[in-house]
Structures are given as structure tokens and as C-alpha cells.
Amino acid sequence: MKKKIDKSKISELLFDGMSIMVGGFMCIGTPEEIIDEIVKSDVKDITIICNDAGLPGQGVGKLISNGQVKKLIASHIGLNPEAGTLMSEGKLEVTLTPQGTLIEQIRAGGSGLGGFLTSTGLGTLVEDGKKIITLNESNYLLELPIRADLAIVYGTEVDHYGNVLYTKTTRNFNPVIATATDKVLVQARHIVKEINPDYIMTPHIFVDYVIEEGK
Amino acid sequence: MKKKIDKSKISELLFDGMSIMVGGFMCIGTPEEIIDEIVKSDVKDITIICNDAGLPGQGVGKLISNGQVKKLIASHIGLNPEAGTLMSEGKLEVTLTPQGTLIEQIRAGGSGLGGFLTSTGLGTLVEDGKKIITLNESNYLLELPIRADLAIVYGTEVDHYGNVLYTKTTRNFNPVIATATDKVLVQARHIVKEINPDYIMTPHIFVDYVIEEGK
């Protein structure tokens, strides 16, 4: 398989100040082995875009504990108290975004939209600094697309072309972030010969590198 | 199966002046048996939202020939010369929309967005009457959501709960229109016991009625 790389090569994809989108929801569907390699590297000042702050010692939580994260864009950080502490100490910049807005911003980034209008967040702190557009007497927030340098994705099955299939609730943010970054690195639970073409959730054209879990 | 209805009941879902979204792309993935029932009914002044005008004697083309369509919103009408003729004679109102914008307008209608920004159509007739929004010196058209009264959808497999799976290139507009209308009527090629929960493309909560093809 052409796109398969050894875990030791992951550090070559990293650089200081980069932005990384991380798949998973409360660490379910998060590529832990890729995160472990980022922890081993000395890359710093990362901006992380993820649903949440992970858990203590799990997922994005490992990068936060290790002081590698400068900024976190997420919808929820409540299950990782360390993130809250670092935030109030001014050591971690946190942008909290409604979950539906966050995933839609990433989708817009991946699908070439300049932004979208949503009612979510109207009349709340989420409005701050955003343009409000009025249509037929209804107000909407104009939300802008988000893109990043690298997406790290967890796929249950990856075929020899790099096509990915996600299962159960591990899917969550994974297929969406895979469209919105310059490079996409997938942790495959299983590498398989082929996937039924109707069931492929991330087409191979989005995938740059694949590592095989546990190898 | 609770949602299954007899074809003879389709006419009860129709009313003059209604809007109908029709699945399919050049009639591939179009629910022809549902369209035949609409042709048999005397419903008129329909607004059709569909990728195209179908072909002569096929798909949406049958409704146009039968004089039931007042307005057509589509991206392409070139393969049905009758649509072009009726349009130039002033007998059919046609709104031509870029295909990517049209499907995104339908998605916005189904997913509760107030609109979206796209570069597609800038500097063309597609701009007419639309708001232009400038962000960081780039211009975008603000495109608005579309919804309709009824979606008619073609599903390869429909399970007993009403979950739908589409195959090959029959998928096209079908899963998207199923989110953006008050009622959804599916023509099932096969009614099956169950579909793998990872592969369901239209959740049953969107589906109101199912007819079984050839029955």
C-alpha cells in the first residue's frame, strides 16, 4: 500500500505553530497512536481543532498536558479539568464554539464555501466579533470556514487505495476533518483489501498517509 | 411495515400549487413509478426542484409534457428539448441554478442553515437579485436555503423501519432532498429486513411513506 508509512515518519509531518484537526468525540474515534507520536516529537505551539479537550491522559488531553498546545478550538472542555485550569492561568488559549457550528465551519472549509448563516449562538457570547445578517426579519450569525495543516483521523477499515470506512460512533468528526486540511493522516484499525464502493466514507483522494494500529 | 402505502394512495399526498423535489440525475435514480402516479392525478401548477428536466417521456419530463409543471428549478434542461420550447413560449417558468449551489441550497434547507456563501456564479447572470458579501477582499454570493412540500426519492433498499440505502450513481440528489421537505415518499426497489446501521444513508426519521416498486 503506497500511502502506508511507519509511525517513526510521523514527526516529519509536524512543525512548530502548525494547526491540527483531531477526530474523535470524548476520545471515542481518536487516533491515540498518532497522538502518542506527536507527544514524542518536540513540536510546539500547536493549534488544535477538536470537538473537545479529550480526557486527562487521553486523546488531545495528552498534548495539552505535555504543553504542546497553544490554542484549542473546541465545543466542550468539561471532561478535562486541566484544560480549564491552564485556560484560567492564561497558558492555553481556548475558543469555545457550538458543536454544530464547529463541524459546519470545518465542512465549509473542506467544501469551498465562504461561510454560512446560522441562528445558533444568537444573543449569546458566541456573537462577539461576528457579522449579523438579517433576512426576512430573522437574524443569523455569519460563521466562517476553518481549515488546518493536518488532520489526524481514526478509521476502522482502510483499503489499499486509502479509502476509509468508519464504524459506529467512532465516525463523528473524522470524515469531515479529512476534507479540510492540507494533509490527512489516518490511523487504520484494520487495513483491508477493498471496501464496497457504496460504503466508502472518505474517498482515497483525501488521504495522504496511513499508519496501521498496533504495528 | 408501517410506512408502506399502496400506489393508489399517492394522489392523497398531492395538491395544486405544491412544490416537489425529485431525486435523480438525467433520470438515473428517479422514482418513475411515483411520477406515473402524479401524471395520473390531476394535480397542477407544481413547482419541481430537480437536477434537470429529465428526458422526453422519462422522469420529470413526463410531468412537463403533461402540463402539470408551472415552475422548474434545475441546473440543466438541455436533454429535454420540450422544456426549452415551453420555456421560450412562456409556458414554463425555469430557474437555472449551478448544480453545486442547487444541492447546497437544498442541504441548507434540510439542515437549518439560513444560507451560505459561494464564489460559484460570481460575475454571471446567477448574481441577479442576490446579495454579494465581501470578506477579506473576496466576494461571495449569498445563496438561500430551499425547501419543498414533498420529496420523491428512489431507494435501492428500504428496511422495515424506513431506513434507506442508495447504490452506485442512483444516490445523487436523493439523500439530500429527503432532509428538506415536509413529507418524504420513497420508491423502494427492494424492501429488506434490515440494513447495517453504518450504511444507512437516509435515517427512517426522514421517511413518511414507502411504495414498493413493481407491486
Place this chain on the structure above:
Amino acid sequence: MEKHEIRAFIAKRVSKELHDGDVVNLGIGLPTLVANYIPQDIEVYLQSENGMIGLGPAPSEENIDMDITNAGGRPVTLEKGGMYFDSSTSFGIIRGGHVDVTVLGSLQVDEQGSLANWIIPGKMVPGMGGAMDLVTGAKKVIIAMTHTNRGKAKILKECTLPLTAKNQVDLIITEMAVMEVKEDGLHLIEYNNTFSIEEIIKATEANLIINNPSVMKVK
């Protein structure tokens, strides 16, 4: 009532608001308990914003599959007919008005139907998760919570904490009362008759419009 009895009482009363065929999203905590009291004669489809419809009960220890979890990351099961999807589809369902009822806890609610449940500045910043989208997108928003925070009013004339959304709450259900947000204010529509109306008024900072409320029936 003990704390767990209060929670069960509220959850049971919430369950009476659900109808056959409803798509329902239950928030983490007290609202999750509502699933235990859904009437046997109706079918309700539980949506979980992390990507499923047909959320079933927690599995037994030996049947845990950590690939099937709820929005709190806890193991659950999938009911027959249920399915999985990605977060973009999930919030299309939520924002698009395809969720009939969302049940959430809250720190504060006010008589305009605004609520605050995602941040206590300087103290606790969990984040809004999917709550802002849920209360904006769902057809009916039910707040299920204890009436006060250890005696301190949570049902206010106007929320003092940063809002989760403005004017979105339809119904507030507590161990003391059921209150409906209408155009003209907050109506006390049912009360728990183990409390007096005066006690309920005292525990509520918001102005309650009281017009022949019935007694809360929770079997």
C-alpha cells in the same frame, strides 16, 4: 424526597411529554433518566449528537463496546432500526428541526425562555457542546432540573449568567412544578401538591402567572 427520588420524579414527569414517533435528544445527567420512564405503548427515537439515532440502554459489563457511546463518552447500545452518522449529519438533523424534543438541565432559566447552562465566568467553563444548537434547532425545549440550587432561585426574571440561547425554552419541569413559557410570561400549569403554591412562588424569582394549575401526576 431524597435526591435520587427527586431526579426520578422529574424524569417521570418529563416522559409524559413524549409522543409516539418523537425524535428526542436527552442531555447528560438528569435528562438521561427520562429514557427509563418512556411509556411502553409509544415508540420514541433517541438521538445522540455524537452520531446515532436509536440510543439504547447501557450494556451489561461483558457486552460493552467502546465504539458505541453516548455524548458523554459512556457505553450505550443501539436499538433495532437505529443507525450511525457523522457529526455534520447529526447537527443537520438537530439544526434542521428534525428533533422533536430536547431535554436539558440548566443552571438558570428565565421567564422569557432564555437559559444559561454552559459557563460560570471565573469558576467553571465546560463549554456549550451541542446545547446551543439543540435548544435553537429542536421543535420543543424542555428544561428538567431541580427547582432551586440549595434554596437559591434558578428560575429567574432574567438570567444573570451568559446565555446558552434566548427565548428558546418551552417547558420547565422541576420537583415542584411544571411551567410553560408563553408570549405573556411564565405560566404555572401544574404543581406538586406536597408543596404549597406559596412555597413554589417563594422558590421562584420569576413572576409566575397562576391560573388554575392542576396537580402534577407522576405515577
Place this chain on the structure above:
Amino acid sequence: MEKHEIRAFIAKRVSKELHDGDVVNLGIGLPTLVANYIPQDIEVYLQSENGMIGLGPAPSEENIDMDITNAGGRPVTLEKGGMYFDSSTSFGIIRGGHVDVTVLGSLQVDEQGSLANWIIPGKMVPGMGGAMDLVTGAKKVIIAMTHTNRGKAKILKECTLPLTAKNQVDLIITEMAVMEVKEDGLHLIEYNNTFSIEEIIKATEANLIINNPSVMKVK
């Protein structure tokens, strides 16, 4: 050259613009022919806006599956590793810049890289289909067409028909020449030496910037 030779000549020259790993969308008509000339030593993934990547050649009569069609509704096949998706995903791929090259025919192109190919007012109104999204979203836009319409110029100073998009064309390939749209105008970068430079200039209304063009090599 006969008409079919002209078309083959143009398609062959276009195929030389493709690189290993490119995602390519070929328009209906002449551009479709490009698929027949993709160099054997590279792998190119053909995207079809109706919902597939990995579009393969038309099947033999007995292998036709009308569930697998191209954007013209004609039967095709799926290459190994290819997949299907819905129209929303398809245009996410197109508008999101994930298509490396789109090849389209056109009625007119001008020296600013604007093109017109979806309507002749009062005469023909086929509609834009996916063309506006493709030329706006794809990384490289190649127009593949005959140089003139029976002697009438199609490569103009400024399009006279309603535009498909402004300033989006990168390369124009005809049976006479290869022209590149740059900041300062339209450059003649290659020419077919069965024509003289003068003949090409005469067949082109647009101002051609000519600076040592090489000879079109199409084997």
C-alpha cells in the same frame, strides 16, 4: 484533419497536462475523449459530478448497468478503488479545490480567462449543470475545443455570451494551438505547425502574446 481527427488531436494534447495522482473531471463531449489517451505510466482518478470517483470506460453491451452512469446519463464502469457519493459530497469535492484539473468545451473564451458555455439567449438554454462550480473550484481549468466555430472566432477579446465564470480559465487547447491565460494576457505557448502563426492569429480575435512558441507535439 477530419472532425474526428481534430477531436482526437485535441484530446491527446490535453492528456499531456495530466499528472500522476490527479483528480480530473472531464466534461461531456470532446473532453470525454481525453480518458482514451491518459499515459499508461500515470494514475489519474476521474471524478464525475453525478457522484463517483474512478469513472472507467463504457461497458460492453452485455455488461451495461444503468445504475452506473456518467454526468450525461450514459453507462460507464467503476475502476478498482473507486467509490460513489451523493451530489452534496460531489460538489464539496469540486468547490473545495479537491479536483486538480477540469476539462471543458466552450462556446467562447476570452483573453481574461472568462468563458461562456451555458446559454445562447433566445436560441439555446441548456443550463450550466455543474460547469460553474467546476471552473470556479478546480485547481486548473482547461478548455478543449475547436479553435473556431466554422471559421467564426471563439477565442475573443471579451466574451459576448453570458459568462459561465470570470477569469477562471488557465489553458486553452485547440487543433491550432495551446494558449495560456496569464496576468498580462493570452500567451500562445505552442502551435500546430500545419498552420502558420498568421493563420492562427487570423482565427483568433483575442490578442495573442507570442514569444517563441514551441511546436505542439501530439504523438
